[in-house]
Amino acid sequence: MRILYLHQHFSTREGATGTRSLAMAEALAARGHAVTLACGQYAGAVSGLSGGFRRGRRKGMVGAVRVVEFAIPCGNAQGFAARGAAFLRYAVRAGGLALAGHWDLIIASSTPLTVALPALAARGLRGLPFLFEIRDPWPELPRAMGVGSPLLWQGLDLLADAACRRAAAVIALSEGMAATAVAHGAEPSRVAVVPNGCDLGLFGPGVAPWRPEGLAPETVLAVYAGAHGPANGLDQLLAAAALLQARGAPVTLLLVGEGGDKPRLTARAAAMGLTALRFLDPLPKPRLAGLLAGAQIGVQCLAPVPEFAEWTAPNKLMDYLAAGLPVVANLGGRAARLLEDDPLGRCGIATPPGDTPALAGALAALAADPGRRAALGAAARAQAEQRWDRRVLAERFCVVVEQSQGGAAGRALAPAGVRERSPRAA
Template identity: 30%
Template sequence: MRIIYIHQYFKTPAEGGAVRSYHLAKGLVDAGHEVEMIAGGCNSGYDQRWIEGIKVHYLPVTYEQKFGFFRRVWAFSSYVRQAKKLIKKLPRPDLLYVTSTPLTTGLLGLWAKKSLAIPYIFEVRDLWPQAPIEVGAIKNSLLKSSLKRLEKKIYQRAMSLVALSPGIADHLRKVTPSQKIHLISNFSDLEMFFPMKKNQALLQKYKLTNTLTIAYTGALGQVNAVNELLDLAKKAQDNGKNWQFLIMGQGSHDPQLRQIAIQKSLANVHFIPFGSKEKVNEVLSLADFAWISFAHLPVLKTNSPNKFFDALAAGKPILVNHKGWVYDLVKTHQLGISCLPSKIDSAFAKLEVLENYPEKLIKMGVNSRLLAEQYFTKAQAVSHLIQVISPGKNQLNSQNEFIILTG
């Protein structure tokens, strides 16, 4: 089957960031499918590369998280316009696999179906426009209504939908009750990430000591609530704890977080430059807990964060700041503890106990890796996707698996 894979923010493991599309596309290629990826890029002109059997087309569309509303809209619309021109030049595909965000990628699916009679599957990574509406980025009532109508239209006209979490799947059922919905969560790269003991050479490289360490590896944006990790760091420092807090990432709130750390004189916080997935595993190897956080908005409870699945593969106990399906997994499978803003004192007390019982930390880490191996492997995700795109084969109803996972 010939598949054109639409992902504006396509990344490889060497680049770091969200690499779901890389692994899914590579899995499709390994299964005998022909895959062409259409991605945005930061170069001044069009570029094309072969990456692990995937033919990747890079369009000259610059996008950064720090962009304001109008620059974002321009980047989204420019990508759609250029992708349309490119698709018309490429050999006709059997299918478009379109992934959000942004929601505007769905315009390519609608256009391809109407103008070229090419079906599309739409993958919903985050709930748009619900997320930017709750965050406050979209306030105009007419624009909200327009985007919600577009969302419904994109969902309805897709051949089927792929959701990344049970919460997203529930939302899709409410918007389009009759649509086929498949649950393929993010997944753990068990080869790239693996449990490692703290290495003295790495500790020296990052100027760290062998004490209780909590690491965040991910985006540093408005919705990521990494400031709450700084609140925990402040409490630890004020109570004379020699704990360490690592922050590795990039995003619009990076300068703000660094300023907060300076204002609070947080000598226990270390900012590490954003890097490849290999570097992320290196940093996680020095951590006793992986911090998973989002702002406290209902829509963000549905997220399927890559950093969580990386931490599972690395065999790390989880420290989660919000309720949602990640919280449910942590609680059900004893992966770690919660650190809700209203219960930071309780979380701090639990950390004080755990630092003196390393065997309990080891057990949590073992549980994390085991969960990744049982339910969240790349092979399972690729197998699900192959069944979804293959006409005539039994379709998956993977929602049942998450009844097992979350109770």
Template identity: 40%
Template sequence: MKVIYFHQHFSTPSGAAGTRSYEMAQKLLERGHEVAMICGSYGVGTSGLHGPFVNGLRKGVVEGIEIIELKLPYSNKDGFGKRTLTFLKFAFKSIRIALNQKYDLLFATTTPLTAGIPGIISKMLRRKTFVFEVRDLWPELPKAMGVITNPIVLTLMSWLEWSSYHSADACIGLAPGIVEGIKKRGIPEELIDMVPNGCDLKLFNKRSGGVGWRPEGVNDNDLMAVFTGAHGVANGLDAVLDAALILKQKIRNDIKLVFVGDGKLKQELKQKALESGLDNCIFLDPIPKIKLAGLLAQADLGLMILANVPAFYYGTSPNKFFDYIATGIAVLNNYPGWLADMIEEHECGLTVEPDNPEDFAGKLIYAADNRHILQEMGINARKLAEDKFDRQKLAGKFVDILEKVYRDHEKIC
């Protein structure tokens, strides 16, 4: 079958963004299917295309994937209004593609929620098989964070969420809370599957003997705790700076906190660290996955940080967690939920009480003073990655789902 795959923030491994869609597309190709990837121009990602845009898009084939990249630049630093406009432009340009391209199955993945619009239209006008993947629950998450408060906007988003779920022949959720959220909107359990983010066991492996590195300012004997990803409101990175201040007060200069990524609040965080004299905090720009793997190979801890919003507890599936455990490093997690539960069950890291900088700093000090325990936790983390989150196995499950949905749809038609 030919799959037309809509992911506004698609990136190949050459970029600094998540590569879930790339991996899923590669597994589809491996199983004999064709894939056309429709994406925008994501600031920290790369589509693999380098030619000029013609009439607002550029096309090419990257590692077997047919790419159609729309000239719609997007950055995590963009304001809410600008991001919303970009999301809508992508959705409406995608409708045109969905109505004119030849394909058998349309697959759309969030975020944003507007990714579902071409699927709704394709289902309505062309009766195409449609599978919708939900990475975050919208509008539940932005509502819980207080980012969106306008009742009209929330109502429209809720309608779009409902329409996307009910137009789809099947839905895929990335976390337990997401699956439950889809069920609550009236979708039968048998039409929902959970396929979490997975681990690239080849690229991320602390014990593979590859070349690792530490940034300037981090000594070989320092405990290096690394956060990777967006620096936005949802990430709650002030919690790390608060812990860093306590570490300075306790004169624990042997603990370094490294931030890798970009986002709306990055400059504000850097300024706060500078004004507070937090030379134990080191900020790096986004780096390609290959280089990130080298950094994590030299890390002692991976930081799983989110704002203390209950909707996050069981409703997110962050890429960074899976990169950490694949590497084989312990994880320090600062919010409750399914990941914290796993960390405790499999003894692969430390959990911190939310909004408690003293506990956060105390756990970092404990980690620095008990490196042998960290090593054991790292071994457990790698085992968890291999046993439950091998990306190749999860990608195989993903393709199985799409194949079954397409077969079932063809029988009905």
């Protein structure tokens, strides 16, 4: 098949952001498909292309995948209006590519939800089938956070309805996201769950560890690696660091990444006199792998929004598991089940959302118990290998893509979905 894969935030492994679309595109290419991946310039991403842009785009081969990169900067540090404009600009450029090329199938990977616009245009004007991938449910999450307006949410609802109803197949990253697709009109038989997976070759045993300068050897390093935006609720980590510092716990929290909230957070940490918390700029994935190898705890943090429990699937959590780190998280739902209730063994601690003393207490407890950290970390790596191997999940992704090529609405996928509890099961 000739596949056009639309993902505005694509990055290779040299970037500091998620690489799921790279792994899926590579798996499709390995099965003999001709894959063209169209992206923008996402902050922290590295497309793998070099040289200048001509008429606002550049293109070339990145391994076995043809990449088309549009000169459309976008990132979490931008304001709401600037990001919205970048989303629409990408939709227009990607729409032109979708309508001009000779494709057998289009994959539209959200977020942003506007990536569905070029896929819908190609479906309506050229009859091309498309697969819609939901990485974050929109407008459910913006609405839950109070971001935007009722009029905007109504428009996004209509777009999500059209994408879910007209797609030949829908892939969701969690059962909760799959439920939102069905609520938007997707036939349940055409919805598959293919979760985020672990890059077992990049993270894990054998990676040379490193730690920031100035840390005492006995200091327990707890790393948060991800966006610094309102959805992440990182003020909770500052408050937890203050509690740990007051107790004299030998823990340093390291926040790695960028986002609109980072300048405020760094200023607030300085004003609080926090010596138990540091910041780092985003790191390329190989460099991050070394940092996690030198750390003792992975930290998952989100704002205390109830809807986050089932509607999020953070890349960072998979990286921590692959690195063999025990994880402390401040949310319930899917992440809590993964950490505390998995049949393969407990691999972390889930504290109640918004409960900063509990979060600090969990970090202090692990810092004081090396044996428990080692046991949880071993269980984390075992779960990564046996349940979240990205190579296995990429093959499942490919099967859904190949089954959706016919584009017949209402045709059931076989199998009809991938359950998160047993991604290795047939």
